[in-house]
Amino acid sequence: MRKPIIVGNWKMNKTIAATKAFVEAVDPEVTDKADWGIATPYLALQTAKAGAKNLIVAAENVHFKDSGAYTGEVSVEMLKEIGVEWVILGHSERRQYFGETDETVNAKMLQVLKNDMTPIVCVGETLEQYEAGTTKDVVKTQVVAAYKDVCPKCASRSVIAYEPVWAIGTGKTATNEIAQDVCGYIRSVVAELYGQEVADQVRIQYGGSVKPEGLKALLEQPDIDGALVGGASLVEDSYKAMIAALD
Numbered sequence: 723m724r725k726p727i728i729v730g731n732w733k734m735n736k737t738i739a740a741t742k743a744f745v746e747a748v749d750p751e752v753t754d755k756a757d758w759g760i761a762t763p764y765l766a767l768q769t770a771k772a773g774a775k776n777l778i779v780a781a782e783n784v785h786f787k788d789s790g791a792y793t794g795e796v797s798v799e800m801l802k803e804i805g806v807e808w809v810i811l812g813h814s815e816r817r818q819y820f821g822e823t824d825e826t827v828n829a830k831m832l833q834v835l836k837n838d839m840t841p842i843v844c845v846g847e848t849l850e851q852y853e854a855g856t857t858k859d860v861v862k863t864q865v866v867a868a869y870k871d872v873c874p875k876c877a878s879r880s881v882i883a884y885e886p887v888w889a890i891g892t893g894k895t896a897t898n899e900i901a902q903d904v905c906g907y908i909r910s911v912v913a914e915l916y917g918q919e920v921a922d923q924v925r926i927q928y929g930g931s932v933k934p935e936g937l938k939a940l941l942e943q944p945d946i947d948g949a950l951v952g953g954a955s956l957v958e959d960s961y962k963a964m965i966a967a968l969d
């Protein structure tokens with residue numbers, strides 16, 4: 723039985739002070755019905771870690787090298803020094819605006835897993851690809867590339883987030899049927915790569931305009947084990963409503 727995992731991806735939102743207030747308000751409400759987390763900008767991670775007793779605290783990105791002349795980047799060692807063990811990789815916004823590729827996502831996967839951190843690796847098609855009917859080809863290519871040279875044991879503890887780009891921040895949610903169809907397909911791709919036992923352990927999230935009121939039904943889908951939530955994770959009451967929705 724896979725435990726649900728719901729992570730708020732804050733993107734470029736919230737100051738350190740706002741992070742402190744959020745964690746103080748939300749962390750005590752967290753239940754064991756799911757693993758609950760927030761991914762914050764780098765600057766707020768230490769504050770989030772200091773306040774979080776229950777919430778997972780994740781970074782939104784990390785570099786694939788140990789250290790060196792990579793101006794503006796943050797290493798795994800830096801994250802681990804402040805106790806951050808989770809990281810989102812390959813979010814579509816990083817692919818779209820910051821030159822993230824399947825190759826760099828793979829390099830980051832290997833770096834993160836080698837250092838015993840947990841990746842949430844994002845895959846998903848654009849509106850154009852969706853309309854062209856190539857969703858499954860696109861996500862298969864992204865999953866196969868992300869897991870190149872990743873060992874089965876490492877793969878089994880990773881998390882995959884399926885996020886159709888056309889549903890991110892647009893208010894357009896994929897129907898539960900579409901989300902299940904693609905998440906089930908992603909699990910079958912993992913099974914092709916590693917066998918069914920590993921595929922059954924990997925947790926697969928859906929992301930894209932998830933709201934508290936839709937969360938429970940989403941998680942009733944057999945291959946959807948959680949959600950990566952943008953906008954609805956930013957407001958304390960909305961995050962608390964997600965927690966309440968699973969009680």
Ligand SMILES: O=C[C@H](O)COP(=O)(O)O
Binds near residue numbers: 890891893950953954
């Ligand atoms: O990582 C989260 C996603 O990009 C979803 O964002 P959203 O819930 O605001 O659509």
